[in-house]
Amino acid sequence: MNEREILLDKYSSRVFKNRKSHISQLEYGEEADSIAANTRAIPGIATARGCCYAGCKGVVVGPMKDAVTITHGPIGCAFYSWGTRRNKAKAQDGESNFVPYSFCTDMRPTDIVFGGEKKLEDGIDEVMKLFNPKCIFICSTCPIGLIGDDVQAVARRVEKKYGIKAVGFSCEGYKGVSQSSGHHIANNGLMKEIIGTGDKKPRKKYSLNILGEYNIGGDGWEEERILKKIGYEVVSVFTGDGSYETMKNAHLADLNLVMCHRSINYVAEMMKTKYGIDWIKVNFIGIGSTCKTLRMIAEYFKDPELIARTEEVISEELQAISDDMDYYKSMLKGKTAGIFSGGSRSHHYQSLLRDLGVETIIAGYEFAHRDDYEGRAIISQIKMDADSKNIEELTVSPDEILYKERYSKEEIEELKAKGVEIDTYDGMIPDMKKGYMVIDDYNAFETDELIKSMKPDIFFSGIKDKYSIQKQGVVSRQLHSYDYSGPYSGFNGAVIFARDVTMSIYTKAWMLTIPPWKTAALLGGRIGGEN
């Protein structure tokens, strides 16, 4: 039996039937390796997944720094999503930064019985008086949809009353099967209400948006540093350190870079349809990937000067970190890793680990879809189930004035042939090897079983798994919060990541786990007959 079979063998037939299609030990046989994804988690299995609200408010909408994001519901969800994701934000000159704040209607029994719209509107009046923001987001939690509060209607009334932007998101926790539905709902809201409402044109020759970059630990800032050094203008970042003010003008950028494919691909696709902006799936995690990403972007603009400048920056950056990277590689080479994370990180970090000589033998996602594993070519084969159908598919059409294609179809094909991955993503699986394990919607039991059977040296996951993995004697680092470190992206980030992984593997306390009396014979006994 291989490790997959050993694992599945422990399940009852009922659970086995469900989980077998979500666990794939790669074969690279005649048929392409495939995996089931984005289906309901099994009740009681201890899934790592969160909910729709977590995807909408927690991931996509919450980091927008100049907007007041109000959680409409009882207090818990606002509390748990307050300052806990490390999406760093810094106020621009003269602008507000609401990221350190948490706003909630804190609904009580009477609000549940009689409806909470009034309380929400009264609360918004107070927010206007206290802070006078330009933009308000309202994110619904579970009870809202059930009691019938209409947050979109409230948003419209607020816009009329105050002349500001207000967007209601019906991202009740029970919608969809994971955070993924919340990403989609957030993408729809941003596309409908914000993108395209500004008219501030970029000043530089080549301008970019970075989509799906949440600036965890400052990742977005490291990416911007490199891009600006080459000479690009970053128009907006979705949404880490992002803002309503800059997102309004996102449609005026030349190219979209997509970091987290899962959480933001909808916006990338819709902007392509509506404004003709191409997107490239990029990866700033890892030295090799960062170089590849930078070269693709330069190649896309077909400007020899830009290409030369890119090479210049790459060689400068590489030189600055090569000694450090060589050292850490000497410490980490030959180790194996497992990665369980959300959006695209389980894929992205394999590149960085490979730079360090570490192979990722187990990789899984909490809430990915099949295209995140198998590539976008699979999308046409994905059947919509009842849970997906409940999430609005926003249809956009080319904008009469603003739609503009940079390149013809033929030119795009030419660029693709040169290796510029335009409007596409091949997924995680093609970057993994035979025998490696791919798991969708992993749970506590499977995590622990795979650690036993595949014995990775280090396991990257989230806080819910971290300590149970560590108690088993395996190094664990959080890939959601970076264990309070970072940035991990770009050139400088790679060194910080390498340092952190080395620190966790070699920390002295690991050697102290077993007390000396467990291994030493008890001395001082006497042999019978003496004295």
Added chain:
Amino acid sequence: MLDLTPKEIMENRHITINPCKTCEPVGAMFCALGVENCMPHSHGSQGCCSYHRTVLSRHFKEPAMATSSSFTEGASVFGGRSNLSTAVKNIFEIYDPEIIAVHTTCLSETIGDDVGNYIMDLEIPKDKIVLHASTPSYEGSHIQGFSNMMIGFMRYMTEKAIEKTEKVAIFPGWVNPGDDRELKRIATIMGVEYLFFPDHEGILEMPMTGKYKYFPKGVGTPAADIKALGAAKKLIAMGTFASYEPAEYLDKQHKVPFSLIPVPIGVSLTDKYVMALREISHKEVPNVLEDERGRLVDLMLDSHLYTYNKTVAIYGDPDIVYSFTSLCIELGMIPKYVITGTPKEEFVKQVTALFEEHGMDASKSVIRADTDLFYLHQLIKNESVDLLIGSSYGKQIAKAEGIPIVRMGFPVLDRYGNTVQATVGYAGGIRYVEKIVDSLLDKIDAEASDEDFDVVM
């Protein structure tokens, strides 16, 4: 930090900004984690369970195992009966606990899921228990959820006693594992045999051995002890908010008389605990405890130079805030702002009474329940304090206003090692007096000019 917070105070807001409480279900989950061989189960959307496990893991730096009914839109319309029965089957098959402790969420409460009824219809394996508590997130706070879950355990498990035993029930309230250990140590020193519920010692502080078990044996309140609670001759319930309703339940249903005392922090509140134990054991207090008490009082006297008349803002959960207010008063400090997010007006009464007991004028302080940290920050902007005491979320105010902060209560997300040590008892008092005085002295040192910089203090 928090640059946008205006000084002008807005009273009676509808919008809560920077909460000082969270929702009931996390309290239920925390309570259930303190029972041996028990899986907490969240009956609602996955996100609830994920958020609760996360905040508990971040506070304790430990695994916090729990499962969810994983509601979808369908379940939210048609009810969560089948989700619960599937979950229960899977939990027993895969994780194999003895008990599943189900708590509800705002979702399952709003749709009116009758979890008690669902459980009655379940096929539960022999020798296994499934129980539940109702914890609607739109009522009370996490403290209420903790109480409700305690009652849930007793409703399902505590047996009618024909004869009382010599054992005493102890409810520690919402405290850390280090506190559980200390409270039990004191009870043992006082010669009292006890049933301790719930008990997180050894669970949310698992020793590092290289082996991990979902449900380690021999730690947590055993099922047998919960069953036997009804036979306890007396109950000492600590925390007048977290433990009152469970204590009243045990008294009404099983005729176990109780003394309800505050969480024993500082000298006089620990004295209350020791006196309550003494009343039961009829034994004099051994020297070992009297010496500990003496060392705490000695420390307070030695360091009063730095605490006397210092103003302090204390915020967090009602029980621990009450008890820290008492400790601060003993240190000669002035609790200027005493605040909880938990919506219990009784808190204001009790803290006001505490001020009066000590001959202090409560009207010169702001004592408020059902409020938030935004309000506290506005108060501080108008009249600052020398020290903040409370959860990690106050660190924003501390940074904004340049005030030292001592972390206590729940959640402490940004410091290590606090939860394995005691806050309660004379020993906990010594630890916290040290923390308080250290932080005040550190500030003096940091701000002193060279000519005023003292090596001896």
